[in-house]
Amino acid sequence: MFRTDPETPDAFRTPVEEVFIRNHLGRRPELDADSWSLTVEGLVERPLRLDFQALRGLPQTRFTAVHECFGNPLQPTVPTRAVTNLEWEGVPLAEVLALAGPRPEARHVWLEGADRGDFAGESDVSFLKDLPLEQARTEVVLAHRMNGEPLRPDHGHPVRAVAPRMFGTNSVKWLTRIVLAAERPEHLFTTRLYTRVLPGESEARPVREKDVSSKLLSLRDGSTVPAGVSELAGYAWSSTEVTAVEVAVDDADWQPAELDGRGPDPSWQRFRLRHDLAPGAHRIRCRATDSAGRVQPLTGDRNAVHEIAVVAV
Structure with missing residues (x-):
């Protein structure tokens, strides 16, 4: 779902009502904070399952960051102008990874949301993104509040990943699963879409860091x-x-x-x-x-x- 972009208000922090909504896979999942859980699995010493209360009990951080849609991955060069500036609050991913204990051979972090559906000719796919382990450990926050209020359902309630220097496609909503792996996943939203060849280069790379x-x-x-x-x-x-x-x-x-x-x-x-x-x-x-x-x-x-x-x- 790629809605028409609203006019971004001329304010430093974008009101929640004006934040754009993106959902690739149809209907959003309906998740309840009381029954939600997050698993951390794969190449870890201590596989985890954290409920919402346990996540809230970990050290918290708060920051303000630009949140920008890269655009329709089927039309990657078309400007969208969908951009907001938001205050986020949540748990640094590094805190959760420290509990799980990544094994030495782990090189990548896979972030998977609860939404599933059809997109670009593929059926029953999940929304999955990946990042290099060290980059994810340094930058990603598992956010549960936006602009001082709990995440709303359209924005990933109860928990989403936020990668503040990267395009919004890397900030996985409705996060329920983290996998540590030695390799990148072969997936619609990792290696087949959301890739591009930057000026002066010849090979496609994943869509991650924001453009100027x-x-x-x-x-x-x-x-x-x-x-x-x-x-x-x-x-x-x-x-x-x-x-x-x-x-x-x-x-x-x-x-x-x-x-x-x-x-x-x-x-x-x-x-x-x-x-x-x-x-x-x-x-x-x-x-x-x-x-x-x-x-x-x-x-x-x-x-x-x-x-x-x-x-x-």
Whole structure:
């Protein structure tokens, strides 16, 4: 299920009601926190089954991070602009892995949700993702709260994985099973979909770390606005810190925008530029650069520059 993307509100933390919903496999599973459990199995010294109370009893962490949909895996270069910024609370995956004791030959962590269904011509498949063990141990959190409230059913209640520097496809909802393995799983959502060839490379790699991107939010596409000085503002994000944002109006040169720093959490960064809009129709674009030197492409890929059209009167 890929719903039409709502307008992301111009707020640092996205209200839960405005968060996009993605579900590849039809009806969402109905899970109850009182009967839910999580198994940890495979190449571990001590296989585990944790209930919700046991998980809540482990050390907790809280952070704010960008949550972005990669897009339809059948159309991987089409921009979606589905992005939010959320506060998460949960248990670092490292705490759970420490209880299970990964064996020396374990190299990968498989994360599996309770949802099953049909997708892309395959029947009765689960939603399964995998990450290298060390990366998963360092980055993944098993979240049970979002924006200070328990996860809602559409967002993975009662527990989901959250990989804050990665696209949302890696943040498995309705998490019920973790497997440690020596190899990656051959699966629809690991090796056949959600892969891509990055610029300058020749081999496909899994869709994981976020691209550099930005979105204009202070003005709505297609809106009518007062002529005169207007603040052209929005948010920029990446898997690393964004170091610059530029804004272009019509066919004029790109202008550097004022950009907030990211801070300790992997959240998005606000940018702003005051510009005098003459009466008439205008095209406004923004593009971001991150600390890895990546720049948003003008066209042709999922993170191509965001463009809106407004009429000043």
